[in-house]
Amino acid sequence: MHVVVIGAGAAGMMAAYAAATRRATVVLLEKNNKTGVKILMSGGTRCNLTHHTDARGIADAFGHSKRFLQSSLGGFPPQAVVDFFESAGVATKIESTGKVFPVSNRAVQVRDALHRYAVDAGVEIRTGCGVTGIRPDGQKWLVDTGQSVIATDRVIVTTGGKSWPGCGTTGDAYAWMTELGHAVERTRPALVPLIGGEQWMKDLSGLVVDDSIVTVLPVAGRQKSLARRRGSLLFTHFGFSGPAAMDVSGAITAAASFDQIRMIADLVPQCSEEELQAVFGNRQESGKTKVSSLLAMWLPNRLASGIVTQLGQDARLAELSRKSKNRLTQDLKRMPLPVSGTRGFEKAEVTAGGVRLSQINPRTLESRIHKGLFIAGELLDVDGPIGGYNFQAAFSTGRAAGLAASA
Numbered sequence: 001m002h003v004v005v006i007g008a009g010a011a012g013m014m015a016a017y018a019a020a021t022r023r024a025t026v027v028l029l030e031k032n033n034k035t036g037v038k039i040l041m042s043g044g045t046r047c048n049l050t051h052h053t054d055a056r057g058i059a060d061a062f063g064h065s066k067r068f069l070q071s072s073l074g075g076f077p078p079q080a081v082v083d084f085f086e087s088a089g090v091a092t093k094i095e096s097t098g099k100v101f102p103v104s105n106r107a108v109q110v111r112d113a114l115h116r117y118a119v120d121a122g123v124e125i126r127t128g129c130g131v132t133g134i135r136p137d138g139q140k141w142l143v144d145t146g147q148s149v150i151a152t153d154r155v156i157v158t159t160g161g162k163s164w165p166g167c168g169t170t171g172d173a174y175a176w177m178t179e180l181g182h183a184v185e186r187t188r189p190a191l192v193p194l195i196g197g198e199q200w201m202k203d204l205s206g207l208v209v210d211d212s213i214v215t216v217l218p219v220a221g222r223q224k225s226l227a228r229r230r231g232s233l234l235f236t237h238f239g240f241s242g243p244a245a246m247d248v249s250g251a252i253t254a255a256a257s258f259d260q261i262r263m264i265a266d267l268v269p270q271c272s273e274e275e276l277q278a279v280f281g282n283r284q285e286s287g288k289t290k291v292s293s294l295l296a297m298w299l300p301n302r303l304a305s306g307i308v309t310q311l312g313q314d315a316r317l318a319e320l321s322r323k324s325k326n327r328l329t330q331d332l333k334r335m336p337l338p339v340s341g342t343r344g345f346e347k348a349e350v351t352a353g354g355v356r357l358s359q360i361n362p363r364t365l366e367s368r369i370h371k372g373l374f375i376a377g378e379l380l381d382v383d384g385p386i387g388g389y390n391f392q393a394a395f396s397t398g399r400a401a402g403l404a405a406s407a
């Protein structure tokens with residue numbers, strides 16, 4: 001069996017390796033001059049390669065693509081990914097958030113391990129080789145590299161999404177897929193920093209709230225949240241970033257317009273509204289305390305000052321009107337964080353949307369429209385949260401595609 005894999009990222013290298021272990025003749029084509037560019041820059045160059053959970057824990061985090069991913073994740077769950085890299089000499093560690101990293105904190109180890117395994121299994125890797133198109137030709141597939149046309153029995157497309165285009169991921173394959181009759185769900189940035197905030201929030205640039213709950217709600221209709229994430233929130237000169245804001249960004253870009261959603265933050269998730277009201281109403285103990293000092297118990301000083309400035313008075317608690325106390329509770333538990341845009345694909349960690357899942361066999365990753373065409377990784381309509389979920393999905397779907405394509 002001759003297999004061509006297009007795109008040497010997480011999914012492509014795993015697919016090529018898996019196919020080669022089943023004695024297929026495998027050629028892996030990569031437009032960059034080196035493999036795994038996104039792996040190298042991931043996780044702040046530390047590469048958060050998976051999450052400390054089981055296959056179900058990963059699938060559950062993927063929303064609408066959960067059921068699609070179950071089979072490939074079951075065949076290659078997080079523990080198998082960890083074992084794979086450990087066997088390649090990449091010792092891993094689990095951080096308190098559940099994120100799994102190489103002990104060395106060096107993403108290059110992950111890339112090198114995948115690259116070496118692929119080469120040792122017999123994969124021919126051609127870098128600096130951008131594919132311009134693919135087409136079926138009888139029982140074969142023709143892969144056009146601009147300089148030559150490679151005929152192959154099976155083709156695995158793992159060209160990724162279109163976020164961070166400087167990494168080589170410029171969304172080339174969406175057009176190929178459409179031409180081949182595949183539907184491509186609207187692509188949009190996800191895990192992306194958000195533009196917005198009032199001026200006083202932008203003035204907090206660099207400030208981190210370690211523990212917050214960020215929620216996205218529809219402006220109209222039922223007030224059921226569209227996304228909700230507990231984690232750290234970063235105020236920036238343009239708006240909001242950090243895991244909590246980035247994780248809900250996909251729900252924001254899914255909306256038809258920014259006017260249709262609103263984002264709020266619970267800045268003190270450790271206290272219920274009732275507890276806050278009790279503290280604000282306690283005239284004996286905290287009555288003499290200034291509001292800014294009280295808020296500084298829970299929040300960074302600059303944020304506490306910002307909230308008090310918005311309130312219009314840094315009074316002693318006992319002097320605050322009921323209206324101001326309610327406003328304060330509201331600000332702490334449901335601070336509106338206005339969003340007017342995102343940093344776009346340039347700064348999005350993943351691309352939401354992609355090749356429609358119902359047209360792909362979830363067990364083999366083979367197209368249901370064209371025999372011999374396999375699609376894996378972020379090119380598919382899958383996007384997960386921060387935490388190693390996206391690499392895990394790329395490794396699992398890549399491996400399943402590689403094994404099936406070589407069969």
Ligand SMILES: Cc1cc2nc3c(=O)[nH]c(=O)nc-3n(C[C@H](O)[C@H](O)[C@H](O)COP(=O)(O)OP(=O)(O)OC[C@H]3O[C@@H](n4cnc5c(N)ncnc54)[C@H](O)[C@@H]3O)c2cc1C
Nearest residue numbers: 007009010011031042043048131160168377378388390391
């Ligand atoms: C800054 C950043 C940090 C991230 N950190 C993490 C993290 O720590 N943990 C995590 O789980 N996820 C992380 N992600 C997301 C993760 O990198 C992706 O989800 C994952 O790389 C997707 O794997 P893939 O193999 O599908 O695509 P990619 O890894 O993007 O690989 C696609 C490859 O195809 C190549 N290619 C594209 N078009 C062509 C063509 N026409 N011809 C030949 N080759 C082509 C590209 O050059 C690229 O090498 C991060 C993303 C970014 C941008």
